[in-house]
Amino acid sequence: MFKALFFLSTFIMPALNSSIYDYKIEALNSNEVIDLSMHRGKMMLLVNVASKCGYTPQYQDLQKLYETYQDKLVIIGFPCNQFLFQESGSEEQIAQFCQTNYGVTFPMTTKIKVKGANKHPIYRWLTSEKLNGVGDYAVSWNFNKFLIDENGRLIGFYKSSVAPFSEEIISHLK
Numbered sequence: 001m002f003k004a005l006f007f008l009s010t011f012i013m014p015a016l017n018s019s020i021y022d023y024k025i026e027a028l029n030s031n032e033v034i035d036l037s038m039h040r041g042k043m044m045l046l047v048n049v050a051s052k053c054g055y056t057p058q059y060q061d062l063q064k065l066y067e068t069y070q071d072k073l074v075i076i077g078f079p080c081n082q083f084l085f086q087e088s089g090s091e092e093q094i095a096q097f098c099q100t101n102y103g104v105t106f107p108m109t110t111k112i113k114v115k116g117a118n119k120h121p122i123y124r125w126l127t128s129e130k131l132n133g134v135g136d137y138a139v140s141w142n143f144n145k146f147l148i149d150e151n152g153r154l155i156g157f158y159k160s161s162v163a164p165f166s167e168e169i170i171s172h173l174k
Contacts, residue, residue, distance in 0.1 A: 028108035050086035055143040059102035061164040
């Protein structure tokens with residue numbers, strides 16, 4: 001029993017000073033797990049997404065960014081329904097929407113919470129200076145973006161209005 005509790009606590013909430021690579025999350029609409037450690041050596045752009053938001057068209061540029069820089073960048077979408085219920089569909093509906101409307105091929109996770117008491121552990125790391133070593137951030141709307149470098153360090157937080165192909169993001173990929 002102790003082993004199971006230890007494993008569960010490590011899987012869900014790694015210790016302080018943990019690495020982004022310590023986290024795993026279920027993939028959208030499948031039995032697969034997205035293990036962030038599998039992306040060592042690549043940059044990661046982590047984005048909380050929604051299907052019914054004014055920023056939803058960013059899916060198109062996120063997909064283009066992923067295709068353009070996939071040798072050095074992985075984009076991971078985190079569906080979230082915490083902002084005016086703009087991601088209220090089932091996981092099947094989310095997957096279908098993303099594929100049909102934007103041809104999304106980058107990894108997508110199960111629907112999560114990105115703020116509040118039930119914030120997913122990945123977002124606890126992203127938003128807490130005590131964990132990420134860089135700064136405290138508040139996810140204020142859909143399509144906020146976190147850029148992680150090839151070594152797992154947080155190097156940028158971008159609000160929804162920052163487009164995927166903005167110089168702020170692209171400058172790190174050149």
